[in-house]
Amino acid sequence: MANIFGIRRSDPPEEQISISDQGTDVLIQILVLAASALAETDSQKRMAVWLAEHDATRGTGSIGFAIADMPWDSASFEADRQFWVRVMDAASQKTGWNTLNFRPNAERLMPMLGWFRKRFFRLRAEDINPDALADWCDEMDDDDPTLNGFPRCRQHGVYLTWCGCRICGN
Ligand SMILES: [Zn+2]
Structure with missing residues (x-):
């Protein structure tokens, strides 16, 4: 099954990205590694934990999420948005991959990271679910x-x- 990601759950399919269960699992692992390495504030650490909670225990095909539904703190939205852009860059540079007991498929992951980077880069405070x-x-x-x-x-x-x-x- 595939997992759907987008900025808002209501976005049309062409604005969303669909990633296989296995691809999603690896993607979340490398994002959690990068986010944990870069997080400085409680709000950033909290969002890293929230992301890590997205695993197969939720059931196949249900690990996807809308960026708007991440636990954004409106008080630190701009700093946290920039944090996630940096997380995508750190993941692209394979941050923490040396701790894994497998080798993630960089060729497959890079376009996904690029997709997310663009969304976080463009995200606006009014997009988030308060x-x-x-x-x-x-x-x-x-x-x-x-x-x-x-x-x-x-x-x-x-x-x-x-x-x-x-x-x-x-
Ligand atoms: Zn561990």
Whole structure:
């Protein structure tokens, strides 16, 4: 099955990108590696965790998301938007790939990273879903890593989710 990504869920198909389950899994792993390496603020770390929560436990074909529905904090939107552009560049430079026990297919991933980079580059504050952050936080348990100092995986350096490490768990 394929996973659909776009800026908004309501965008027409030609504005979206469709990525296979396997491709999505690798894409999320390399983005989580890059985002964990670059995140400086709580809001950036939180978004890295949110991304890491996107794995196959959600069911095949349901790992895709709309960029608008990421947990953006409107107070730091512009800095966080630029952060995600830098994450795409860092992923293109294979940040953290040395920690993986497989070799991601760079030729396949680069066009996807380019697609996302362009979307983050163009994203505007009015595109974001203002309720996404609060909705996500409402679902967290008290022991969620996001609320407990953002622990990282020792092996991969990525921020942990309530399921553990996105990469070890694979
Ligand atoms: Zn790990």
